[in-house]
Amino acid sequence: MEKSSKIYIAGHRGMVGSAIYRKLSSEGYNNIVTSSSDQLDLRNQQAVIDFFDRERPEYVFLAAARVGGIIANDTFRADFLYDNLQIQNNVIYNSYKFGVKKLLFLGSSCIYPKLAPQPLKEEYLLTGTLEPTNEPYAIAKIAGIKMCEAYRAQYGCNFISVMPTNLYGINDNYHPQHSHVLPALIRRFHEAKINNIDSVEIWGTGTPLREFLFSDDLADACFYLMQNYNESEFINVGSGHDLSIKELALLVKKIIGYKGEIKFNTTKPDGTPRKLMDVSKLHSLGWKHKIELEEGIKFAYEDYLKKL
Numbered sequence: 001m002e003k004s005s006k007i008y009i010a011g012h013r014g015m016v017g018s019a020i021y022r023k024l025s026s027e028g029y030n031n032i033v034t035s036s037s038d039q040l041d042l043r044n045q046q047a048v049i050d051f052f053d054r055e056r057p058e059y060v061f062l063a064a065a066r067v068g069g070i071i072a073n074d075t076f077r078a079d080f081l082y083d084n085l086q087i088q089n090n091v092i093y094n095s096y097k098f099g100v101k102k103l104l105f106l107g108s109s110c111i112y113p114k115l116a117p118q119p120l121k122e123e124y125l126l127t128g129t130l131e132p133t134n135e136p137y138a139i140a141k142i143a144g145i146k147m148c149e150a151y152r153a154q155y156g157c158n159f160i161s162v163m164p165t166n167l168y169g170i171n172d173n174y175h176p177q178h179s180h181v182l183p184a185l186i187r188r189f190h191e192a193k194i195n196n197i198d199s200v201e202i203w204g205t206g207t208p209l210r211e212f213l214f215s216d217d218l219a220d221a222c223f224y225l226m227q228n229y230n231e232s233e234f235i236n237v238g239s240g241h242d243l244s245i246k247e248l249a250l251l252v253k254k255i256i257g258y259k260g261e262i263k264f265n266t267t268k269p270d271g272t273p274r275k276l277m278d279v280s281k282l283h284s285l286g287w288k289h290k291i292e293l294e295e296g297i298k299f300a301y302e303d304y305l306k307k308l
Helices: 015-026 045-055 070-075 077-097 132-155 181-194 215-228 245-256 280-284 293-306
Strands: 007-010 059-062 102-106 159-164 166-168 199-203 212-214 235-237 261-265
Touching: 007 015, 015 166, 015 215, 045 077, 059 077, 059 215, 070 077, 070 132, 077 102, 077 132, 077 159, 102 132, 102 215, 132 159, 159 215, 166 181, 166 215, 166 293, 181 199, 181 245, 181 293, 199 245, 212 215, 212 293, 215 235, 235 280, 245 261, 245 293
Parallel strands: 007 059, 059 102, 102 159, 159 235, 166 212, 199 261
Antiparallel strands: none
16 A cells, blocks of 8 residues: 555444554555445445445455444344445445455454364364354354455455454443443443442353454554455454453453452353464464553543543
């Protein structure tokens, strides 16, 4: 990418898209195209065709998606499947149609089978049954990977796919029911602290293991891969380290300064037992994360407080 290249970030207001925008801006890229969801509904085929026809971007970061935590995924199953398929289909197809030089598609670690060997290697895709609670979202993201592969195979499009681990960071979603686990914990512990609530309930047993990556680290990886990776196979992005939900809860509790008790509701689902990404392929290309979890949670909490 040249500094003057026209770059479209789909989903620039979300946590990942805004991090990519910050990264590109800091690197001196000054021809970035964006359009918010109220201006452009990426589910609308004709609207996306008109947008690409008008703007003619040279590079595309596809960070737009309908996302949420375990409750949202399991409650809005049809919406998660339909919305994500529509967004992907429209952006990937029109990137082909209007001659985009390179597209980066962002997926999710939930694409892997629920009981896949750990850590998760890229070749484990489609080797087993998915986690039921987020199956619709996972199927949509798998379709996006395969669509990028298919357009490369049939038309020679340089479309790459990146699968990040669990993300958190600036501009995260702190919705009380629909957020992911880390922002949900930040909100719950903060509210319990300021309201002097003596305990915080957390779903499940606390034993599942999860890996986390700060959103600005992901943006840095995407920028690196857009310049250095041109293969058909998707690539994992993560820290290569995980911890239990209980350990995570204790860390967030410490950072926020909450003094009460943690209670685990074992009648609620745990989700996938473990989701640790094998990032050896990415490390072999020369990229590693920079922001460790405790430092990143502090950044995220500061951002959360600014938005109250």
